[in-house]
Amino acid sequence: MPNLTDPLSEDESTDIFDKLHEECGVFAIYGHPEAANLAYLGLYALQHRGQESAGIASSDGRKIYCTRKMGHVADIFTPDVLNQLPGDLAIGHTRYSTTGDTVLLNAQPLSVAYSKGQIAIAHNGNITNAGEIRRDLEAEGSIFQGTSDTEVVLHLVAKSRERTLPGALRDALLQLEGAFSLVFLAENSIIVARDPHGFRPLAMGRVEMSDGRGAYVFASETCAFDLIGAAYIGDVEPGEMVIVGPKGLTREHYTPAQNLAQCVFEHVYFSRPDSLVFGRSVQISREEMGRLLALEHPVDADVVVPVPDSGVAAAIGYASESGIPFRQALIRNHYVGRTFIEPSQAIRDFGVKLKLNPVRSLLEGKRVILVDDSIVRGTTSRKIVRMVRNAGAKEVHLRISCPPTISPCYYGVDTPSQRELIAANQSIKEIERFVEADSLGYLPIERLRDAVADTDKRFCYACYTGKYPTPLIQIEELAMATKTGC
Numbered sequence: 001m002p003n004l005t006d007p008l009s010e011d012e013s014t015d016i017f018d019k020l021h022e023e024c025g026v027f028a029i030y031g032h033p034e035a036a037n038l039a040y041l042g043l044y045a046l047q048h049r050g051q052e053s054a055g056i057a058s059s060d061g062r063k064i065y066c067t068r069k070m071g072h073v074a075d076i077f078t079p080d081v082l083n084q085l086p087g088d089l090a091i092g093h094t095r096y097s098t099t100g101d102t103v104l105l106n107a108q109p110l111s112v113a114y115s116k117g118q119i120a121i122a123h124n125g126n127i128t129n130a131g132e133i134r135r136d137l138e139a140e141g142s143i144f145q146g147t148s149d150t151e152v153v154l155h156l157v158a159k160s161r162e163r164t165l166p167g168a169l170r171d172a173l174l175q176l177e178g179a180f181s182l183v184f185l186a187e188n189s190i191i192v193a194r195d196p197h198g199f200r201p202l203a204m205g206r207v208e209m210s211d212g213r214g215a216y217v218f219a220s221e222t223c224a225f226d227l228i229g230a231a232y233i234g235d236v237e238p239g240e241m242v243i244v245g246p247k248g249l250t251r252e253h254y255t256p257a258q259n260l261a262q263c264v265f266e267h268v269y270f271s272r273p274d275s276l277v278f279g280r281s282v283q284i285s286r287e288e289m290g291r292l293l294a295l296e297h298p299v300d301a302d303v304v305v306p307v308p309d310s311g312v313a314a315a316i317g318y319a320s321e322s323g324i325p326f327r328q329a330l331i332r333n334h335y336v337g338r339t340f341i342e343p344s345q346a347i348r349d350f351g352v353k354l355k356l357n358p359v360r361s362l363l364e365g366k367r368v369i370l371v372d373d374s375i376v377r378g379t380t381s382r383k384i385v386r387m388v389r390n391a392g393a394k395e396v397h398l399r400i401s402c403p404p405t406i407s408p409c410y411y412g413v414d415t416p417s418q419r420e421l422i423a424a425n426q427s428i429k430e431i432e433r434f435v436e437a438d439s440l441g442y443l444p445i446e447r448l449r450d451a452v453a454d455t456d457k458r459f460c461y462a463c464y465t466g467k468y469p470t471p472l473i474q475i476e477e478l479a480m481a482t483k484t485g486c
Contacts, residue, residue: 023200023270023412024108024124025049025220027092028183030190030244032207032215036085039092040077042217042224047073048272049124049220050096053107057120057185060087064118064185066111068093070104088215091185093122096414105146109185114158116165120185123150124220125200126412128178128470153182166191166243170254173241177470179263179411181236183218189245192218193254197261197469198238199411199460201277205230216244221275235279261460261469265413267452268402269310269373280453283313288451289401289443290317290371297441298322299369299397303362307372307384308332314401315371324369329362330388352383364392370437371399376415378422381435389436398437403445404428407466415463 025046029035036058043054054076055068065085069076073094093108111120127133130149133156138144142155156172157165165186173182179199184191194202205225207215217230225232236242238257243250262278263270273283293314304326306315312328319326333355368388375381385396404423408415418424422431432440443451445464452459462468 023049023096023414024122025094025224026122026124026181026183026202026218027220027224028090028122028185028190028192028218029207030089030216031213032209033088035088035090035215036082038207038215038217038228039090040073040082041227042219043073043077043092043094045224045227045272046094046220049270050094052095053104054092054094055107055109055122056082056085056090056092057109057111057122058085058087058090059118059185059187061188064111064120064187066109066120068104068107068109070107089185089188089190091120091122091183091190093183103146106148108148108150109183110146110148110150110154112154112158116163116168117187119154119157119165121150121154122183123153124181124202124412125179125195126410127152127176127180128410129176130178133175153180165189166241169193170241173254181220186245189243190216190218191241191243192236193241194236194238196239196255196258197460198257198278198458199261199263201262201266201271202236203232203276204234204236204242205232207231216249218242221271221277223272223275226274232276259469260458261411261462262458263411263413264448264452264454264459264461265402265409265463268448273313278458285452286313286373286401287317287320289448290314290319291321292317292447292451293371293399293401293441293443294318294321296444296447297399297439299367299399299439299441301367301369301395301397303327303329303366304369304371305329305363305388307370308356310373311371311401314373318369318371318399322369327359327362329359329368329391330356330384331359332356352380352387356384356387358387358391360391363388365394366392367395367397368393369397369399371401373401374405375400375422375431375435376405377420378431378434381437385436395438396436397439398432398435398441400440400442402443402448403461403464404431404442405463407463409463410468411460411462413463 027042039056053070054073057066109120109122127149130152133152157168160168160171162168180195181200181202182193203222205217207230222232239253239255241254266277267285271277271282304319306312406424
């Protein structure tokens with residue numbers, strides 16, 4: 001076990017955030033003359049789910065066109081690029097890698113030609129048996145270009161003996177384990193599917209056009225619908241496959257839904273607060289987390305301060321319940337990219353200072369309740385506590401709007417290994433000392449269930465309990481290997 005009380009190394013002081021990283025975002029649209037443009041806008045709204053690469057594949061009914069590059073959506077898809085993506089159906093993807101290297105080969109959508117025509121695929125989640133399937137396919141002669149587990153699905157579709165694409169896809173999906181929300185593009189149709197546990201969200205909507213026709217859209221979050229003027233009409237159900245083509249929309253369950261395991265971290269951290277995820281408002285969930293946190297861990301203080309941006313809604317709830325004033329006393333710089341020029345002379349906690357700056361007038365002499373969504377390794381929390389204290393705070397009380405993270409996620413969240421998770425190796429009192437807070441309080445798991453209205457056990461809490469809802473294939477190998485996922 002690492003010594004978590006050692007002083008920060010120079011490398012640690014230049015890390016930006018040791019958060020659980022964003023996952024991927026997917027988007028699909030059928031039946032709109034500006035499909036690629038709307039896919040671009042949808043991905044723009046989903047940029048928070050992945051900032052490494054992005055791609056769009058479109059079809060004009062005869063051919064699939066695909067552009068994918070490293071970087072942000074707005075930088076990749078200029079008007080000239082979008083003009084090269086014709087057709088009225090398209091899929092898109094924005095990626096944070098949780099499996100495979102940071103290379104263009106792993107950017108999505110992946111597009112291939114095979115015996116049944118051209119197809120493209122984009123994926124959000126983590127196929128836990130992808131390594132095993134890949135080894136079997138390679139033993140049979142399959143050749144892989146990249147290291148993403150999404151490529152496994154294409155190979156399974158290509159080798160299926162089913163005569164139609166929906167049949168081949170159904171055949172492939174039944175061989176997968178773990179978490180997946182998939183969008184497929186064929187030359188004249190869109191097919192989307194969710195795993196039978198419903199780990200990752202996939203919403204369905206409709207855009208009404210001036211001529212009275214409607215276009216169907218699918219996205220990881222409903223904030224993508226808001227930007228393009230689409231109405232949310234529900235979710236793709238766990239174990240369901242939806243096909244939209246020349247004959248209209250058809251829905252079928254390719255397998256029965258199993259014990260539901262919706263990722264609760266979507267509501268804690270991943271999703272935008274203006275989204276509906278799993279049919280529930282993320283903002284409402286987070287404010288309720290904060291309200292319950294105030295009831296569980298009250299403290300006599302002067303101000304409630306969020307760690308922006310993911311701590312804001314919970315801090316609003318905490319302030320409302322406690323009656324202690326809410327103050328936006330940490331200002332986030334939203335224009336920090338993945339790379340930056342470091343000063344030649346090391347500045348303590350440089351990475352956090354680059355991204356956050358305190359408002360001294362709101363902190364000086366104050367007893368501060370600092371609200372954040374999670375603690376992972378603990379190093380970032382310590383830097384932020386120091387920053388608030390150095391700005392003149394008299395006391396700093398850290399409140400976390402979820403339970404302690406004690407286990408890695410194998411369903412699409414890029415968590416560190418268990419030995420790197422501070423809560424898996426230290427008591428709450430030890431973490432409190434490590435982060436240098438005057439007090440530390442986490443939201444108990446029972447209250448988290450209440451906050452997301454989980455009355456019928458629909459959510460996955462494995463990162464907080466270590467109890468996984470599916471059998472894990474070669475768990476030691478998964479833990480040692482590069483994190484799996486989209």
